[in-house]
Amino acid sequence: MSIMKRVRDITVATLNERLEKSEDPVRMIDQFLWSTREDIIQAEKLYQQYAGHSNHLKVQWLQAEEQKEKRENQALTALKAGEEQLARIALHEKAGCEERSRQYRDLFEQSRQNTLDLEEQLREMRSEYQSVYDKREYYAARMESLRLQQRMNSRYNSGFGDNGIQSGTAFRRLEDRISGMEHEAKSLRDIRRMGQEFVTEAGNTVQSVIERELEQLKRKLEKEGWSS
Numbered sequence: 001m002s003i004m005k006r007v008r009d010i011t012v013a014t015l016n017e018r019l020e021k022s023e024d025p026v027r028m029i030d031q032f033l034w035s036t037r038e039d040i041i042q043a044e045k046l047y048q049q050y051a052g053h054s055n056h057l058k059v060q061w062l063q064a065e066e067q068k069e070k071r072e073n074q075a076l077t078a079l080k081a082g083e084e085q086l087a088r089i090a091l092h093e094k095a096g097c098e099e100r101s102r103q104y105r106d107l108f109e110q111s112r113q114n115t116l117d118l119e120e121q122l123r124e125m126r127s128e129y130q131s132v133y134d135k136r137e138y139y140a141a142r143m144e145s146l147r148l149q150q151r152m153n154s155r156y157n158s159g160f161g162d163n164g165i166q167s168g169t170a171f172r173r174l175e176d177r178i179s180g181m182e183h184e185a186k187s188l189r190d191i192r193r194m195g196q197e198f199v200t201e202a203g204n205t206v207q208s209v210i211e212r213e214l215e216q217l218k219r220k221l222e223k224e225g226w227s228s
Helices: 004-020 025-080 083-155 159-223
Strands: none
Touching: 025 083
8 A cells, every 4th residue: 555545545534524523514525625625636736747657658658669679789790890899898787787788678668567556546536536526515504404404493483483473363363353443343233233123123012002902993983972
């Protein structure tokens, strides 16, 4: 495990621990995302440098290989010409080219492996960043829901709730008032009806008395010999 990987593991563990104690996880996640994004940017720069360096080492290695083959061909040409001393010089230079080729090849292989490791770490960091970012969106949505719930509770506990109670009380008072007015109007209407009935009954009673007295007078006249 690379040093950078161990550092990232420690950072993620620290994030998880701090999230458990944080009252604002979104802010904590934003800080982690910012830090991770900076790490990714630096790692990308380092990757580009490693890639460029690897290419440079590969060029040096291939050039040394080319020079080695060239010096070997020169040694063969010198031997064909009977120039053994020139052949020895060419072979000596060939040995130097071969050593440089080996050195640059080893450096290239090491650099190429480091580049591959860094590329893998970059993939992990980007994946980690995206995973945390997705969680950030989820926690942001939860925090917004909580904030709206708290605002709703606050409205019920202070303004909105009191207004509801006051409105209900006002409507009940209005209902009582209207009911009282309706009851009063109904009472007056009943009283008027009773008065009219009383007048009617009284009129009927008087009329009945008059008719009865009229009949009595008629019978009296008949007894006295008066006829109508």
